[in-house]
Amino acid sequence: MEKIKKIVLAYSGGLDTSVILHWLKEKYSAQVITFTANLGQGELLEKIKEKAEKTGANKAYINDLREEFAYNYILPALKAGALYEDKYPLATALARPLIAKELVKIAQKEGADAIAHGCTGKGNDQVRFEVTAKAIDPDIEVIAPVRQWEFKSREEEIEYARDKGIPVEIKKSSPYSIDRNIWGISIECGPLEDPWQEPPEDSYQITKDPQKAPSKPTYIEIEFKEGCPVAIDGKDYNLVRLIEILNEVGGENGVGRIDMVENRLVGIKSREVYEAPAAIILHRSHQYLEDLTLDRETLHFKPLIAQKYAELIYNGLWYSPLREAMDSFISTTQKWVTGKVKVKLFKGSCQVVGRKSVYSLYDMKLATYSKEDIFDQKSSSGFIHIWGLPIVSLTRIRKSK
Numbered sequence: 273m274e275k276i277k278k279i280v281l282a283y284s285g286g287l288d289t290s291v292i293l294h295w296l297k298e299k300y301s302a303q304v305i306t307f308t309a310n311l312g313q314g315e316l317l318e319k320i321k322e323k324a325e326k327t328g329a330n331k332a333y334i335n336d337l338r339e340e341f342a343y344n345y346i347l348p349a350l351k352a353g354a355l356y357e358d359k360y361p362l363a364t365a366l367a368r369p370l371i372a373k374e375l376v377k378i379a380q381k382e383g384a385d386a387i388a389h390g391c392t393g394k395g396n397d398q399v400r401f402e403v404t405a406k407a408i409d410p411d412i413e414v415i416a417p418v419r420q421w422e423f424k425s426r427e428e429e430i431e432y433a434r435d436k437g438i439p440v441e442i443k444k445s446s447p448y449s450i451d452r453n454i455w456g457i458s459i460e461c462g463p464l465e466d467p468w469q470e471p472p473e474d475s476y477q478i479t480k481d482p483q484k485a486p487s488k489p490t491y492i493e494i495e496f497k498e499g500c501p502v503a504i505d506g507k508d509y510n511l512v513r514l515i516e517i518l519n520e521v522g523g524e525n526g527v528g529r530i531d532m533v534e535n536r537l538v539g540i541k542s543r544e545v546y547e548a549p550a551a552i553i554l555h556r557s558h559q560y561l562e563d564l565t566l567d568r569e570t571l572h573f574k575p576l577i578a579q580k581y582a583e584l585i586y587n588g589l590w591y592s593p594l595r596e597a598m599d600s601f602i603s604t605t606q607k608w609v610t611g612k613v614k615v616k617l618f619k620g621s622c623q624v625v626g627r628k629s630v631y632s633l634y635d636m637k638l639a640t641y642s643k644e645d646i647f648d649q650k651s652s653s654g655f656i657h658i659w660g661l662p663i664v665s666l667t668r669i670r671k672s673k
């Protein structure tokens with residue numbers, strides 16, 4: 273193997289990646305460049321850059337990728353209706369291919385030999401990073417220190433950090449492992465590892481306890497154009513801002529909490545807690561608008577695609593021909609998903625209470641029971657006769673035996 277001289281590290285500024293930064297420099301005597309994506313994790317990015325440099329980074333990149341994340345990753349997943357195991361809106365999973373793509377880009381620009389990440393050997397994120405990186409550059413070397421280093425616990429890492437003068441704030445240590453971006457927060461570990469125990473209130477980061485949420489409902493109107501949410505209450509926003517607003521108003525009303533046991537790609541069942549107010553509100557609104565605007569056959573077929581789409585994202589196959597092919601199908605369906613949805617947020621619940629569209633397939637003259645009714649009820653009898661024919665004939669034949 274060629275000697276590794278320059279490494280680009282996906283750096284969050286937390287304990288693990290700070291220790292990794294130092295460890296890589298020691299172990300490989302290589303230059304280490306850090307890369308931190310701003311995906312709306314709510315951290316002070318200037319501080320992260322400073323910290324990277326203090327820890328020995330030869331260069332520290334901080335790139336604001338929120339817009340690209342919103343339009344090129346979140347939006348396709350929203351249009352698809354992608355919820356892993358019908359629940360998880362995939363915030364963490366969607367961010368990984370984007371971060372990995374950027375890592376490879378920086379590695380190429382900097383002439384680096386390898387990229388590195390801080391994922392454990394038990395999770396999905398390692399798969400997503402590495403498969404994406406290899407999909408873009410099959411020859412890129414990937415280093416995953418957490419899978420191979422000597423530290424067995426957080427305490428040992430802290431001790432190493434102290435020894436080596438790595439600046440880590442030892443905050444009142446939280447028992448949780450938290451990953452956050454604009455599409456949602458993933459919370460694991462500590463008391464959450466017991467699937468019977470209700471998530472303690474302090475595990476939630478951005479949503480109010482529904483019991484303490486306002487005692488009056490909040491109504492909002494969300495407008496979609498061809499499947500993309502574009503306005504709230506008549507005011508246009510770009511997608512990043514629109515998601516931020518819905519996280520705030522949803523969180524305030526206790527909307528967006530998800531508590532589930534899910535199947536990781538590596539074969540482990542894990543208890544996961546998520547907070548994703550905007551994702552929950554938008555998925556529900558989008559789906560209800562599709563109920564109004566898509567024909568029955570398409571509407572009934574699309575969830576099959578949604579399930580597969582969610583699995584691909586979850587399993588690290590964002591950059592795959594099947595995802596692209598499914599995008600073509602989805603974008604054909606979205607031509608009609610234009611209109612408005614009225615949503616009621618109240619103490620943790622998110623209900624769609626109204627919908628309208630220029631492409632609405634709802635025909636009042638057919639649906640009504642009033643005198644405006646134009647549905648020809650007599651023709652139903654012939655329809656039922658033919659529709660039920662196989663059952664009627666089967667029953668006759670079997671009864672005669």
Ligand code: ARG
Nearest residue numbers: 364365396449450451458544
């Ligand atoms: N289970 C989720 C997933 O695989 C979340 C992973 C959370 N990662 C973390 N560093 N806390 O997408």
